[in-house]
Amino acid sequence: xxxxxxxxxxxxxxxxxxxxxxxxxxxxxxxxxxxxxxxxxxxxxxxxxxxxxxxxxxxxxxxxxxxxxxxxxxxxxxxxxxxxxxxxxxxxxxxxxxxxxxxxxxxxxxxxxxxxxxxxxxxxxxxxxxx
Amino acid sequence: xxxxxxxxxxxxxxxxxxxxxxxxxxxxxxxxxxxxxxxxxxxxxxxxxxxxxxxxxxxxxxxxxxxxxxxxxxxxxxxxxxxxxxxxxxxxxxxxxxxxxxxxxxxxxxxxxxxxxxxxxxxxxxxxxxx
Numbered sequence: 126x127x128x129x130x131x132x133x134x135x136x137x138x139x140x141x142x143x144x145x146x147x148x149x150x151x152x153x154x155x156x157x158x159x160x161x162x163x164x165x166x167x168x169x170x171x172x173x174x175x176x177x178x179x180x181x182x183x184x185x186x187x188x189x190x191x192x193x194x195x196x197x198x199x200x201x202x203x204x205x206x207x208x209x210x211x212x213x214x215x216x217x218x219x220x221x222x223x224x225x226x227x228x229x230x231x232x233x234x235x236x237x238x239x240x241x242x243x244x245x246x247x248x249x250x251x252x253x254x255x256x
Numbered sequence: 257x258x259x260x261x262x263x264x265x266x267x268x269x270x271x272x273x274x275x276x277x278x279x280x281x282x283x284x285x286x287x288x289x290x291x292x293x294x295x296x297x298x299x300x301x302x303x304x305x306x307x308x309x310x311x312x313x314x315x316x317x318x319x320x321x322x323x324x325x326x327x328x329x330x331x332x333x334x335x336x337x338x339x340x341x342x343x344x345x346x347x348x349x350x351x352x353x354x355x356x357x358x359x360x361x362x363x364x365x366x367x368x369x370x371x372x373x374x375x376x377x378x379x380x381x382x383x384x385x386x387x
Contacts, residue, residue, distance in 0.1 A: 157276065231332060
């Protein structure tokens with residue numbers, strides 16, 4: 126694939142780069158996940174976000190199970206070339222497997238983490254067929 | 257320090273957690289940097305962002321040299337406990353050592369990275385005393 130970003134991204138010693146996912150309309154930060162070169166190539170090709178799952182050791186098309194895919198609107202690279210910001214349209218309204226809109230649904234308040242926001246879906250129903 | 261976030265954060269195998277820095281008013285993403293436990297403790301204590309510099313192997317009070325410190329407004333932790341979003345007031349208006357407001361000043365357009373935005377300061381002047 127001929128794309129200058131593939132040459133500019135500096136993947137870390139595990140071959141990964143962190144990608145920050147941001148809602149393209151509201152600028153809310155929805156999640157942070159990791160791509161290797163192949164996941165970035167697939168993301169550029171499909172205009173849908175692919176990641177490398179560090180826990181499952183496999184490529185992961187976000188929304189593959191839940192239907193909550195992420196349509197890519199823009200991709201930015203940082204000054205050092207080792208982090209991405211991807212603006213997306215979050216299908217289904219929720220990026221988090223817990224059912225919250227954003228993975229960052231816990232905020233520190235007076236020394237304690239408090240849950241903010243409401244669940245968009247019930248994860249027990251969406252992921253019921255996964256062992 | 258008694259703070260529940262210190263128990264909840266899962267630092268990686270290098271003892272680090274990525275922190276996404278977001279302007280507390282505009283929600284623009286300004287940079288991504290890494291904290292270890294000590295940097296997070298200092299950040300909570302001072303309400304200014306401290307990082308662990310992976311390249312310089314030292315603690316780094318953002319703005320120590322440039323004066324562009326980052327005043328902490330809120331801290332959110334993600335579902336897995338392995339990423340932070342910190343909303344800040346960026347003193348001086350620029351988070352990036354290159355002089356741009358955001359480190360993410362390059363956007364992919366038609367297969368090429370294009371510079372967006374203007375420089376807020378001239379890095380040669382701000383960092384002129386650093387060898």
